[in-house]
Each structure stands twice: as C-alpha cells, then as structure tokens.
Amino acid sequence: MGLIAREIEAAGLPTVSMTSAWDITEAVAPPRAVYFHAPLGHQTGPAGEPDTQRDLVARALEAGVSIEQPGEIRALDLRFPDATGWEATAYTPEAIPMSPDGKPNRGAPREPRA
Amino acid sequence: MARPADAVPYIERTRALYARQAPYRWVVHDLEHEPPPWTPIRSSLASSRVALISSGGVHREDQEPFHFRNDVSHREIPADTPASRLRVSHFGYDIRDAARDPGCVLPLRALRELVDRRVLGAIAGPALSFMGGIYSARLVRDDLAPRLRDLVLRQQADLAYLVPA
Numbered sequence: 682m683g684l685i686a687r688e689i690e691a692a693g694l695p696t697v698s699m700t701s702a703w704d705i706t707e708a709v710a711p712p713r714a715v716y717f718h719a720p721l722g723h724q725t726g727p728a729g730e731p732d733t734q735r736d737l738v739a740r741a742l743e744a745g746v747s748i749e750q751p752g753e754i755r756a757l758d759l760r761f762p763d764a765t766g767w768e769a770t771a772y773t774p775e776a777i778p779m780s781p782d783g784k785p786n787r788g789a790p791r792e793p794r795a
Numbered sequence: 796m797a798r799p800a801d802a803v804p805y806i807e808r809t810r811a812l813y814a815r816q817a818p819y820r821w822v823v824h825d826l827e828h829e830p831p832p833w834t835p836i837r838s839s840l841a842s843s844r845v846a847l848i849s850s851g852g853v854h855r856e857d858q859e860p861f862h863f864r865n866d867v868s869h870r871e872i873p874a875d876t877p878a879s880r881l882r883v884s885h886f887g888y889d890i891r892d893a894a895r896d897p898g899c900v901l902p903l904r905a906l907r908e909l910v911d912r913r914v915l916g917a918i919a920g921p922a923l924s925f926m927g928g929i930y931s932a933r934l935v936r937d938d939l940a941p942r943l944r945d946l947v948l949r950q951q952a953d954l955a956y957l958v959p960a
Binding site: 682683684685686687688689690691692693694695696697698699700701702703704705707708709710711712716718720721722723724725726727728729731734735737738739742743745746751752753754756768771772773774 | 796798799801802803804805806807808809811812821822823824826829830831832833834835836840845846848850851885887888889890892893895896898899900901902904905906908909914915927932935936939940941943944947948952953954955956957958959960
C-alpha cells in the first residue's frame, strides 16, 4: 500500500495511510502514516463497534493531516480492545487462513456464506 | 519516531512464513535518499472530499471475489453500499471479523457518519478495493498503482485515505 500512496502523492493528491505494521511502513515510507496497534484486518477498528470505528477514523485523519515531516509515522494513542496477547501469534501459520501456495492452513477460517 | 515496543515484527515473520518461497523482497526507501513525494494539504477536513482505498479484499456481493496471490484487480464499491452487501476474500489475514463487519478494513460507514457530522466534506467517489499481500512489487508498481492513481485522480478528491488490511 505504501507504493500506491507514493504514486498518488507524486501525482498531486495528498495521502494519509493507516498502518498496523510499523516495520513494513517504515521500510516503504509512504508520505503520511498513522499507526494503530491492532491485529491485521482491524486497521479501522474492532468488528461490530461502529462508534469506535468512526472515532478512530476521525482521529486517524486528524493526526494524518497534521503530519508535516514526509515519511512520519504517527502512533495513535488508542489500543485495540483485546489484551489477550494476540501479538505473539500474529502473522504465523496458525493465524493466517492460507499458506502462500494457496492451501488452507490448519484451522483456517472459511468465508461465511451470506 | 520510535517504533512502539509491542509492534509486531512483520518483516521477520513474513520471512519465516514464506521461507520455502523465493525470498520476499521488501520495497525499501531510504528516507534520506528516496524521501516520499509530498503534496501539501490545502483544505480542512471539514471541507475535504476524501477518497478511500482499501487492500482488505472487500467486494460487493455481485462482484467477483479476489483470488489468491498476485491478483492485482480492483473493485469499485459505491460509497452508499450497505455493509450487508459486502463480502471479503483475502488469503493473507484472518477475515472472520472483516467478513462480519467490513468496517474493520473498509470504513465506508465511518466516513459516511463523519460527513453527516460535518467532520468531513464528502466521500469523493466509490471506494477502490483490492486484495493486498501482492508478492510482486513489479505488478504493483507497473499495473495496480498507476491504475488506482488514475482512478482516484478522477474523483477530484482533496485527500486519499489508504487502509491496508
């Protein structure tokens, strides 16, 4: 996503990027990034909490547009409401649905049918 | 700009996860020698048209799902689409929460509410959605990024809000 942010910004449209992966964002260096400490798939908040999501998005945009130093990552003072230690297994074979060769990982969740 | 102590080391874990594949080559820009491009922000949020781009793999129920790995296609999702009409397909993260509530990765509802409250001016156009985790930086650079750039520029937005998964 950082490459896309750079491409858009270079064309004259300002960008604000969310991130929960500080190290990747630091490497790719988009123009303005806002860090929210959350598991992948929750960059704009926990499921089923629309008020939390709206407030988070508002705070992220406000923080993002206040960045003046190109490449800055601004950390939001907000915590994902899950203190179960999800960080330990984030992005490990147990935690993602498919392996890179397309085979479902053990215990992989299936997309629910509508 | 210190990395938070509890930030997950995704680069290290990606290398471990994909150890049997050709090495994933991270795009690295040195802030000193390849600083990000910079366009000053000229309008307040309350008067801004905001464009939304998400890599969470969200699509409308009547659109084709994303396929695994190196799918660089995109979907346009009208800004007034209710969450009940959205689906998620993505190989690279646990999609259970996003499938239940796409607002986790595609915050259209949040943006609509912020427009209603006059925190934002408007949603500039349909959300541009794709599936991240694209292994080929070349495909992103040569195909996806310029395509999304051209689409978002047509929305006459003042600000683009990019939400990865």
